[in-house]
Amino acid sequence: MRFTIRSVPAALFAIASLSAVTHAQARATGPCVTPTSPCERWITFGAGPARSMVYATHPLAARNATVTRAFILIHGAGRNADHYFETATAAGFLAGALENTVIISPRIIAAPDKPQLNEVLWPSSGNNWRGGGFAPGNPTLTSFDFIDELVRKLADKGVFPNLTKIVIAGHSAGGQVVTRYAMANKVHDTPGVSISYVVANPSSYAWPTSVRPLPTGDGDPTDAYKASLGADGEKVHSNFTYGAFDSTKAPTFDRWPAGMQNLNGYTASMTADQLRKNLVERPVTYLLGQVDVLPLGGFDSSPSAMAQGPTRRARGEAFFKYVNETMGAKHNAIIVSECGHNDRCIFTTNAVFPTIFPK
Numbered sequence: 001m002r003f004t005i006r007s008v009p010a011a012l013f014a015i016a017s018l019s020a021v022t023h024a025q026a027r028a029t030g031p032c033v034t035p036t037s038p039c040e041r042w043i044t045f046g047a048g049p050a051r052s053m054v055y056a057t058h059p060l061a062a063r064n065a066t067v068t069r070a071f072i073l074i075h076g077a078g079r080n081a082d083h084y085f086e087t088a089t090a091a092g093f094l095a096g097a098l099e100n101t102v103i104i105s106p107r108i109i110a111a112p113d114k115p116q117l118n119e120v121l122w123p124s125s126g127n128n129w130r131g132g133g134f135a136p137g138n139p140t141l142t143s144f145d146f147i148d149e150l151v152r153k154l155a156d157k158g159v160f161p162n163l164t165k166i167v168i169a170g171h172s173a174g175g176q177v178v179t180r181y182a183m184a185n186k187v188h189d190t191p192g193v194s195i196s197y198v199v200a201n202p203s204s205y206a207w208p209t210s211v212r213p214l215p216t217g218d219g220d221p222t223d224a225y226k227a228s229l230g231a232d233g234e235k236v237h238s239n240f241t242y243g244a245f246d247s248t249k250a251p252t253f254d255r256w257p258a259g260m261q262n263l264n265g266y267t268a269s270m271t272a273d274q275l276r277k278n279l280v281e282r283p284v285t286y287l288l289g290q291v292d293v294l295p296l297g298g299f300d301s302s303p304s305a306m307a308q309g310p311t312r313r314a315r316g317e318a319f320f321k322y323v324n325e326t327m328g329a330k331h332n333a334i335i336v337s338e339c340g341h342n343d344r345c346i347f348t349t350n351a352v353f354p355t356i357f358p359k
Helices: 007-020 081-094 143-154 173-184 272-281 312-326 343-347 350-356
Strands: 040-044 051-056 069-074 101-106 138-142 165-171 194-200 211-213 242-244 284-289 332-336
Touching (some): 040 143, 051 081, 069 143, 081 101, 101 143, 143 165, 143 173, 165 173, 165 350, 173 194, 173 272, 194 343, 194 350, 211 312, 242 312, 284 312, 284 350, 312 332
Parallel strands (some): 069 101, 069 165, 165 194
Antiparallel strands (some): 040 051, 051 101, 211 242
């Protein structure tokens, strides 16, 4: 089997095509498609002055009856919102969705990033921005409040009267944000919109119970790479068993954001039962790269993360099986053919478009 990242050339072509028509598309009535100042939009928290920036294809405060859905794509550990905006707009271009979709890439900055005037710097340690941690300089705000505010703006019928669907997606560290936000957020039932969540290739999840995948079957680290090969390489693997984890290897393995203990930040006022209920009831799709089985791209090899499985792919498959078969969720999972730990490959693949740009 040849392992080529077949979607990347298409994505690069899409980005080049988009750049060639930037000036025409940046008009007030058309989508803005480059991660430059014309596409910058600022989200102010409360009465201000605290604020955060996003790149967006359409203004978030000007009435737009053409837009029927929103696609939010959250960046990885590099906090490179500009790159992810290019990925998201390339996907929109290839899917023919640019005109009726507002595409947004939030910039969730953290130390050592340099904020602009009044821009919120989110936490980089402890329960950091991946888990809804409090901003050091704004102790009443968490990184999940940033996404909440985006949802509220998108659900404003005075601005987007025909927007009915919001897809919140993230890759790598952004996938960590989305898997936790899906079970924790308090705006899921916002009237007038349906919200779905797309979790791509995170290094860790917030496990709903204290069990973890055992190192057998598809969780065996000696066969982790082999799992991506052969005729079954493009199928979701399910040969996982679960059991108690030896906490002497990682005493904090079950603390938020890896588990349900010591809830804090955005989840401080919540209970584990609330989080589990939300996890089961809310629509989530996991996008797992077929060959995302190597410790690359900021792979979390800490003892708490390794307790969840040997590779990103195995961790996603094990989590997906557990929440569906043990807890009764109805989540979906897609093995994205020939993709490794690469957001361009994942989100510009035809098989993914119906999930990120739903009809």
